[in-house]
Amino acid sequence: MAAKISAADAAAFKQLKQDISAGTLGRLYIFHGEEAYLRDFYLGQMKKKLLPAGMEEFNLHTFQPKECDPKRLEQAVDCLPMMSERTMILVYDYDLFKASAGDKEAFTALFADLPDYVCLVFICDLIEYKPDARTKLAAAIKQHGSTVKFTRQEQGDLVDWIRRRFRALDHDIDSELARYLIFLCGDLMTGLISEIGKIGAYARHRVITREDIDAVATPQLDAVVFQLTDAITGGNFDKAASVMGDLLHMGEPPIKILSVLGRQLRQLYSARLALEGRKGTGYLVELWGLRSAYPAQKLIDAARRYDLGWCRMAVSEAARADLAMKSVAGADGEELLIELLLKLANTPPKAEDRQTPQGVPYRRTR
Incomplete structure (x- = not known):
């Protein structure tokens, strides 16, 4: 199981949600953490807020690791928005703290001078975010940006989310079965979303049963x-x-x-x-x-x-x-x-209760 969410991580996540709701998104973000589904959901919410429909091609700039360096990023930053108030720049899996000393200095200067119309987001998907707090670059990120960690959700929030997802599929599931699904398939939304889809498609009645889950869910x-x-x-x-x-x-x-x-x-x-x-x-x-x-x-x-x-x-x-x-x-x-x-x-236990409980069904995956 994952560790408890720190107060700083919880505060940063809460602030992101508030900024999206109020339309007050900042200029620099670092997104990391294992809950990719949650991260992608809020990236989508940010795009809706910042980019007018139909103008994404002109105002959204995306970089993969090999394409990113301070000069190219600065060129994207200098691109003024077209028929929009802001532009959005997404950089995937670029390790800022493994850049050369010269590039680190260039990034530090760039982050300190980002224009108000830019929203620059570094996304750590396949790499782990390991900042070096001793560097000027880390200080610049802390001063001018926000680092948001997308972690496994608390079980109560996760149960509520599972029930909402099933309702969106015209099904109902009680809290106890939602907890069973989490135990069976893990507590990452990224994995649960596909399991919910399979179960919703399989179930013949509105109310989800344990038999529905056992029939199609792939256990961890x-x-x-x-x-x-x-x-x-x-x-x-x-x-x-x-x-x-x-x-x-x-x-x-x-x-x-x-x-x-x-x-x-x-x-x-x-x-x-x-x-x-x-x-x-x-x-x-x-x-x-x-x-x-x-x-x-x-x-x-x-x-x-x-x-x-x-x-x-x-x-x-x-x-x-x-x-x-x-x-x-x-x-x-x-x-x-x-x-x-x-x-x-060959060494049977001396059980208090030898009744065999309902086992977790194991289904072979392809």
Whole structure:
């Protein structure tokens, strides 16, 4: 899960929304962060505010990394708007802080003297934004521009957004199922938007059901591995082996599968310890940096089917497999994963509740 949004990032994002609404957009922006859907949405809102319909070709200038240098950018800045009050310049994936010393000085001077009719936006999509706060360039960006980070949204906001998206498709979904969709497919709008489209097209009735989601949604790896551990503790070893086989057949690297499985086993162990210590979901949320109580509650529910000894054994065996996979020359990752699965299957947990929960369906993607 992503880290909490900082106060500075939240303030910059809020200010951007206010400036778009009021029509008071600034002259310089740096856009970065993993939530590409949200970034592109607000870029679209900015274009609507700044560029009259039909005049985009004359007032919108776009640069790719290889096309950008201070001289070319200055030429675009000097282009006066045509039948519009402002121009907009978009620069994609240009790393300002890796530019030459001379170019950095030129950018610093350019940012300090941007005309009021220009809105210049640097967009970090494929590259990570890593400013060097010690430089004059960073000081110029801070003084004359705004840096906006588009991060994963809080679950409450995300649930509301999911419900709005389904309503736009003439469907309704309740909050609990929206949280299930987030658990299943991740909390990035960029990925969720396509899943919502698939589910909306598949559902035959207005109200979305869990069966609709399970039928067509593509689960993320964490959700699939959660199903794997549930199958093991439910005594359904054929299902566990089938899920593992599907993951390997799809080409998921064994080291990646083991990494996710090991993390889930550690989370499960911590949930079992939480139950032993009479602690609730808040403890797990804080311990693992979870963004909501929903995955924490699923861990608590799952931990009721495991005894403490089994959890310790599972974590230890996963660690041994990880060490062997990384350190033994010529180690067969698939074979080590299968051996781990067999060890877990051959040591059934002493469960408080041996009822097998509804598993997360795993669907192979093409």
